[in-house]
Amino acid sequence: MALDEVWRGLDGVEALSGPQGGPLRRTVKLILDPLVIRPVQHPLCAGTVLCADGVTLLTSLVLAHSDALRACADWFTVLKQVRRALRITEGNAQDLYFQRCFELATVHGTPGLDGRARAEATLREIHDSTGGRTTTALKAHVTEPNRLVELTALLDLAWRRRPLSDYGARDLSSALTELLEASTLARDGDPADAGPLLDELIEDQVGTHRGIALWRSHPADGADDLGLTVHTCPQRPDLGASASTANLGLPFDRTVYERVFTVLQGSIDRTDLPGIPELVTTEISRSCSPWGLLDESLRVTAAAGCELALGLSPIGAPFPSPRANSRAALGHGADARAGGMTAGSEGGGTAPDSGPSRAHEVVNSRWRREAYVLQARRYAVHVVDGATGPLAAVAAELHTPWRPYLRRLWVRLHGRDVREMPVIEPGELWDLLDGVARSVILDHRARVKQALTSMGEHAAAEARAS
Incomplete structure (x- = not known):
């Protein structure tokens, strides 16, 4: 103000x-x-x-x-x-x-x-600087009749060839939480052995297995619960021919056109991107891949981000939250590692009950210091069911913080995947995950500030009218 x-x-x-x-x-x-x-x-x-x-x-x-x-x-x-x-x-x-x-x-x-x-x-x-990589060229490419038939057939084939296995929604959560812990220590200069751990999880395709699990229905922590789709199970993406940044679908519900459209709109210099035909065909393969990503290091980052997100509680109960307890009661996933490595007592199943990881403490403590969070907590106590408006929307997101977090994380990982920018170092992984948390906090802060400003203007106008 x-x-x-x-x-x-x-x-x-x-x-x-x-x-x-x-x-x-x-x-x-x-x-x-x-x-x-x-x-x-x-x-x-x-x-x-x-x-x-x-x-x-x-x-x-x-x-x-x-x-x-x-x-x-x-x-x-x-x-x-x-x-x-x-x-x-x-x-x-x-x-x-x-x-x-x-x-x-x-x-x-x-x-x-x-x-x-x-x-x-x-x-x-x-x-x-677009080099012909424009949304107009994209629309012309996907709507040309003969090419439309060809691209639709390619999309059908890619979707049918998806690898489907019976992985659990939280397989290897302990190993991923260990990676989060080690990554925060590595970023702060601690000689934690995070690099080999990251390499091991990438080699064992832990991110791929967690992504495959999201194609199936789960009683908790499925793709719908994470805020990545409106469906119980993600549906085959459509090719699409239009998009609006104000009305995009959830990450797993976006059309191929919307996915490429957002990449073009978010690129200042598009000459570093592949041409439109390659962008579209690669995006068809990507949209039918685990997590909607092609690079394994980015899939592992998505899986680690999922573990971080599910432990966030800016206004909720201390870790483990009531929601975490209900997840634990639902049981664990099955074998998750490639080559027969299991997700049982060695590192799989639900989030550990021993307390929050250092990564969760870092993000939660920062979030809970935000003045708007304190205001949202008070608002949530007094608000009636069914309330609408910007403050109610922010309060609702603070009760399910993993949803806005994972949606924003997916967008960033998708952009890196298109530009072939893998995650190499544990410190880089933590910078990415922590940066998404900061981005969500700043977005909430801006929305609350705008809502309070509008409320103040409305009150002032009423006062002048009276």
Whole structure:
């Protein structure tokens, strides 16, 4: 709310503002946080609730960049005008141009007589980097009649050839939790022997086995319980021919088109990606593979992330949670390791009952310190059943934190898989898993902040009306 207040005191930034006058979410995400406030460099500005010194510092930072922000808004207006003139429709203008506009504002100030020429050069630079890998080309590729028949047959074949075995939903949970523990220690410089453990789990295809298990129905911790599909068992993906970032399906329910579409939309430079035909055919194979991933190290990362996620409890009971106890009562999985290695007493079954791992303690303790979590806990106590709205949605997600966590983790792993970026080191694995947790926390924080701002504006409007 402090940011909202100082922003409303600026003039000439309407192009970066919402209908109510506050900064757009993308303005905060793409410009203010990384380029102006820089909370990593200014910890006083990093919290959800700022102290007096934090408010003063945040205000001074925004005001110090006020000229650049006004020029940024002017550049964005010019770029949108030139974009329309060039009949460019590819991508979201805010995602593609906000940071480039701030760069133009910092280097050149407000647009001058050569503003339209600079804007056109910037647009051509951005959009020429696609190398023909556009959503328009994607749609044309998958809808061409003869190719549509060919790709559908390929999809049917890949789905029929899935490896199906009777693995348990939590096979080798102890080994994966051990990997989490060792990875956090390795990241902090402890000489834990995490590298050989990661290599062993990759060699034994533990991630593949856990992914295969998610193709079957389970009383608990199945793909539907994890928030990866709306179905009891994942269904054969459709080829698809349209997508909207505001209305994407859950990870295992996405069409091949949606999966490739999100990769294209999330790529600043698409020339490092394969061509559209290869992207589509590879994605067909990937969508019919365990976890919807091809690389084994990423599958192991997904399985380890699943173990981490199922032990998260930002507002719930201490580990093991009541949900964990109910899972334990349902029994364990069967043999999971390749080559006959078992998931019994050696390391399989449900999460250990000895207490939380260090990885769980790190993430849970950080999450529980969030002011919005304390507010959500109070909200959950007093809210009536069936309540709706942004605060109710956040409160609900805090009761099932593994779902938003695993959805976001899958998106990141999918992007790495497309770009052939395996996980090599245990420290890298932990950075990835911990980064997803931080991302979920920041997303919740932003949604709560926006909800409180809207509630405050509504209350102020009612007060003025009365």
